[in-house]
Amino acid sequence: MTLRNRFVLLAALGALLFASAPIGAADAPIARIPSVSDSSTDPTVVALFADIRARGGKPLNLQLVTGNAPKIGKAMLGLAYSLRFDATTPRPTRELAILRTAQMMNAPYELAQHMKLALACGITAAQIDALKNWQHSNLFDDRQRALLGYVEAVVRGGNVDDATFATLQRYFDTHEITELTITTGAYVSTALFTKALRVAPEEDGRTSVQGSC
Numbered sequence: 001m002t003l004r005n006r007f008v009l010l011a012a013l014g015a016l017l018f019a020s021a022p023i024g025a026a027d028a029p030i031a032r033i034p035s036v037s038d039s040s041t042d043p044t045v046v047a048l049f050a051d052i053r054a055r056g057g058k059p060l061n062l063q064l065v066t067g068n069a070p071k072i073g074k075a076m077l078g079l080a081y082s083l084r085f086d087a088t089t090p091r092p093t094r095e096l097a098i099l100r101t102a103q104m105m106n107a108p109y110e111l112a113q114h115m116k117l118a119l120a121c122g123i124t125a126a127q128i129d130a131l132k133n134w135q136h137s138n139l140f141d142d143r144q145r146a147l148l149g150y151v152e153a154v155v156r157g158g159n160v161d162d163a164t165f166a167t168l169q170r171y172f173d174t175h176e177i178t179e180l181t182i183t184t185g186a187y188v189s190t191a192l193f194t195k196a197l198r199v200a201p202e203e204d205g206r207t208s209v210q211g212s213c
Contacts, residue, residue: 031199036067044070056210089176092122104155107191112201120212143171154184
């Protein structure tokens with residue numbers, strides 16, 4: 001399947017999720033539970049959304065839903081920003097880990113967000129098309145292959161065998177391994193959240209921060 005067709009499929013999945021969510025909010029539903037208003041006056045929600053706007057972004061559907069538990073939603077956003085801005089592992093490497101996690105979790109919301117980010121950060125369209133069968137592709141170097149083998153083991157339950165971990169250690173230092181493990185685990189959690197509550201992908205191009213990568 002080509003990258004263009006993947007985007008079409010993601011849009012269709014998003015529409016299906018949207019259509020299947022119960023109508024319980026005053027505005028158009030974006031999840032199985034009502035979302036908070038972008039203009040909420042709750043002080044914690046205001047602070048949550050103000051942080052997003054200060055970075056040049058707009059609240060995403062994910063934040064409009066996690067805003068129902070605003071203190072935890074704020075902590076989730078803080079982790080997402082830290083993974084994005086405070087990590088030292090190269091961004092394309094992190095986006096590759098996130099994208100493979102989203103694929104394995106069959107998570108439409110994460111795929112819709114991170115296919116665009118992966119492209120913007122240097123992952124090629126051909127690599128994205130080949131990612132599900134990366135073991136049989138020549139588009140990934142040894143470092144990327146070591147990463148993908150590790151990510152798959154983590155997503156499958158975290159029982160990483162010694163050979164896979166030894167291969168990872170050839171290409172990544174302790175700091176990078178820690179970052180990549182936290183990143184993978186965080187996006188497994190986000191995938192479970194967005195799938196369980198059927199959070200619909202955005203259809204209006206919103207981002208939670210200014211900039212494409």
